Amino acid sequence: MPKHRHSHSSAPLPQLKDKLRRNARKITGPRQAILEVLRHHPHPMSNKEIHAALLEKDCDLATVYRSMHLLEGMKMVKRFDLGDGVARYELLKEGDDGHHHHLVCTRCARVVEIDECFTRELEQKIASRNGFKAVSHRLEFFGLCPRCQ
Numbered sequence: 650m651p652k653h654r655h656s657h658s659s660a661p662l663p664q665l666k667d668k669l670r671r672n673a674r675k676i677t678g679p680r681q682a683i684l685e686v687l688r689h690h691p692h693p694m695s696n697k698e699i700h701a702a703l704l705e706k707d708c709d710l711a712t713v714y715r716s717m718h719l720l721e722g723m724k725m726v727k728r729f730d731l732g733d734g735v736a737r738y739e740l741l742k743e744g745d746d747g748h749h750h751h752l753v754c755t756r757c758a759r760v761v762e763i764d765e766c767f768t769r770e771l772e773q774k775i776a777s778r779n780g781f782k783a784v785s786h787r788l789e790f791f792g793l794c795p796r797c798q
């Protein structure tokens with residue numbers, strides 16, 4: 650079964666700056682600070698968590714919301730929904746679509762990064778059976794972690 654390999658946090662920041670420059674956007678202090686926070690965090694973070702991890706002087710919560718929206722549009726972060734309706738973000742590596750899944754503890758909200766994914770054949774089967782094209786999927790797993798059992 651083919652896996653989507655993915656690793657976190659390995660894009661060096663100079664590369665990110667280049668990418669920002671190519672997108673012809675000014676690297677504002679807040680945006681750079683947000684990317685730094687995400688780079689050091691292995692799991693998806695909500696806007697509030699990002700804001701809490703920033704130094705007080707960096708920016709307010711509204712700026713975090715605006716910045717995340719912008720960074721998502723620039724494909725520098727990937728948005729995940731872990732079932733509670735709160736948008737969470739991970740840093741996207743250059744040339745990586747960031748496709749992967751999470752296993753979330755329903756009691757303590759601990760998050761585990763999952764390597765397994767559906768085979769391309771299953772997606773194609775679902776697509777052709779229903780006359781769809783360009784089928785993709787989003788999927789997160791939920792359960793009780795070892796500490797909460």
Ligand SMILES: [Zn+2]
Pocket residue numbers: 754755756757758759793794795796797
């Ligand atoms: Zn737990």
Ligand SMILES: [Zn+2]
Pocket residue numbers: 691692693739749750751762
């Ligand atoms: Zn992840």
Ligand SMILES: [Zn+2]
Pocket residue numbers: 748749750765766767786788
């Ligand atoms: Zn998948």
